[in-house]
Amino acid sequence: MTNNREQKKRRTFAAIADAAATCFDNNGYDATSIETIARTAGVSAGTVYNYFGTKNAILAAIVTGQVDEIMGEAGESLDLAAENPVDALMPLLGIYLDRMTGYGPELLKELFRAGFDPTQTDLLADFVFADERVLVQLSDSLREMKLHGLLSPDVDIGGAALLIYSIVAVGLMMFISVPGTTPRQVRAVCSAQLELAFDGLGSSSDPLKG
Template sequence: MSGLRARQKADRHRRIIEAAAALFREAGYEGAKIETIAAQAEVSIGTIYNYYQNKGDILGAIVSMEVNEVLNAGRGVVAMPPANVGDALDTLIGIYIEHSLHYLSKEMWRQAMAISTQLPDSPFGQAYTALDRSLTDQIGALIARLQEVGLARPDIDGMALGELIFNNMNMMFIEFVKRDAARIPELRASIRRQNRILVSAIAKE
């Protein structure tokens, strides 16, 4: 019975997240109502409040789902990276960027960033920071893997470089979500152009 209850709970959680993500996109974060999310997820309002205290918590769960999916995909790149530093970084960062609007709209990202900035010590703010840390660590792990296979210079501080690459990518992503007209191919090209400088400095000759 415990297995059945766990599956039912997971199914309800999935329906709530999917309904909320669709409604946030359609009506906007501020315009979305918990009652409507419950109706579209085919659960009671009480069930939603069993999982989440407010809409911000639901948004946080969507961000977490987004980031965890790209982290899972990124593990394959770290384990078996392309045969040069530039392609390896571009492949990993490409996973992050290409998937970024799969569940979240730009408006949803702006809301998530605002909440994490305004309430950094809240569960949402701490979870958002932890997700950023996980992405940073994965980039660092890729650098370490490239050093192991002899593609990157061994004297490079891989974790520091991972932080540098993530921080630059993150700032460019923030600018990207600020502008509704900005497009993913433009963002990827800009990141690739700036990372080219780092690649030339760390690639083993």
Template sequence: MAGLREKQKASRNKAIVKAASLLFKQNGYEAARIGEIAERAEVSVGTLYNYYDSKAELLMAIVSMEVEEVLNQGAQVLDQPHDSAPEAICHLAALYYDHSLVYLTKEMWRTAMAFAIQHPDTPFSHRYRMLDAALTDQVTQLIETLQRAGLLRPEIEARAFGELLFFSLNSLFVTFTVKEEMTLEQLKTALARHVAAACA
């Protein structure tokens, strides 16, 4: 019985998060209303508040879902054979970029980034930084994998290089979210230039 309740709870949570993602994308984060999200998720407003205290918490749940999915997909990239270090790094980063607009818009990303920066001591900001750290860890793991494969020099400090690459791909992503006219292909082209320079 307890197992059934947990499944129902998880299903309800997923419905709420997906409804919030859809309405934030359709109406914009600021314009979306909790009542509309609850209606779309087919739950009462009271039930929604049992899961999330605010729209900001819902936004972070969406960001978390997005990052957790790309981390799972990225793990597969680490297990694949690669012909070169730049190709492997760009492959992983392209996966991050391609998935970035599945649940969020550029406006939603800007809102999440602003929350994380403006309120550094909040659970929202702590969670956002934890997700960035998890992505940095995965990039570092890829560097270590490439070193073992002989595609990067073994004397390179993997952690420092992984952080450098993540800071670069993250900075480019911030630029992408700020420039509405910038496409994913332009973003990936810019990244390829950065990675080629770093790996030269």
């Protein structure tokens, strides 16, 4: 019985988070009420409050759940048999981009806004933790690439991970700020920027070298 109750709780939690993501993207964060989320999820408003309490808590759960899924899906995606670092890394970054653009521009816009808003103290810890997990995965991937000869031995892993993270962020910003931008275009832009970045990482004047 306990297992059944726990499974039901997890399903309800996920249903509310998914419904909220849809509502935020369709209607905007500010225009979406707890009652609207409840109707979309097929539960009562009281249930939403019991599980989350606030819209910010739901937003944090969306971010955490998304990162959990990305970490699981992207774990084995690095192509170490590739002939160059861009081809090695793009399967991993493609998962990041596909997951994030899959939510739609309005929800992504709210995630960016909340992530850079210092007044959203109840969200910042969750957002920082999510960023750190992605950076750790990028750093681990770059170390693997270095071991397989896909990166110069003197590339600074931490600096390179931050650079690549920034490239992904810029691609997502383009998705939410330029009307009509498709996920495929975001991938193409990120791939081109990666190629430039890795060209720089291979040069003797690169500041990311240790």
